[in-house]
């Protein structure tokens with residue numbers, strides 16, 4: 001009798017605990033839903049007026065204005081664009097967190113995607129007096145399948161960081177590929193810089209959202225600490241891997257590996273900055 005009473009008691013305790021855990025899980029889910037809803041609706045509400053500010057400012061800048069007004073308008077432009085980046089990043093992050101970020105794989109021309117990325121970056125590198133280098137494996141297929149928009153977002157983010165955190169020297173984008181059969185290829189996208197690098201003890205934190213490391217040194221560099229978190233999660237959503245090698249004061253290399261389907265087996269051939 002004692003055993004069965006004890007068993008009943010234990011069973012009851014287990015059921016109550018289970019019920020409590022279920023209730024807590026539900027509450028957490030509800031909180032997450034409310035948080036995601038808040039972020040996405042807030043982001044949409046803020047994006048519209050910022051876009052108006054940017055648009056109106058462009059009109060002012062195109063007009064016949066004094067140097068002083070032009071300088072102020074440019075400052076407004078810079079601040080608004082920074083705010084827009086922040087809002088877009090928050091929106092992306094909340095989409096990822098709520099499982100609403102969809103990876104849309106399409107066929108795309110490898111050369112075209114590379115040109116678009118390079119055109120956005122080399123000017124920024126040049127403005128800072130940095131060399132921009134590009135090494136593309138000529139055997140990469142000319143047409144691949146993947147989420148063109150997200151691959152571009154990942155690489156632009158890493159390249160922007162490379163330019164931002166490099167005082168002198170170079171930024172290099174290298175693309176290497178390995179065939180995995182007739183229709184599939186493993187592609188390594190590597191972004192290397194000769195910049196400030198990350199201290200060994202800080203490396204585990206750089207992919208955390210809102211986390212900036214070496215704050216003292218980077219105070220003058222614009223950033224929100226969201227970029228790498230988004231990059232890492234996008235790469236994971238695309239089924240890929242990301243890794244980093246960094247030597248403090250010497251430079252960093254971020255490597256993204258994606259497995260992609262081949263759409264056209266023809267090789268891209270030599271791809272240079274002028275292509």
Ligand code: ADP
Nearest residue numbers: 161162165197206212213223224225226227228
């Ligand atoms: P943000 O650049 O907006 O601060 P990120 O999430 O892109 O945010 O990066 C997080 C942190 O990682 C940065 O604040 C910086 O300290 C470090 N970091 C990122 N990329 C580099 C790089 N290429 N070289 C040195 N440090 C970097």
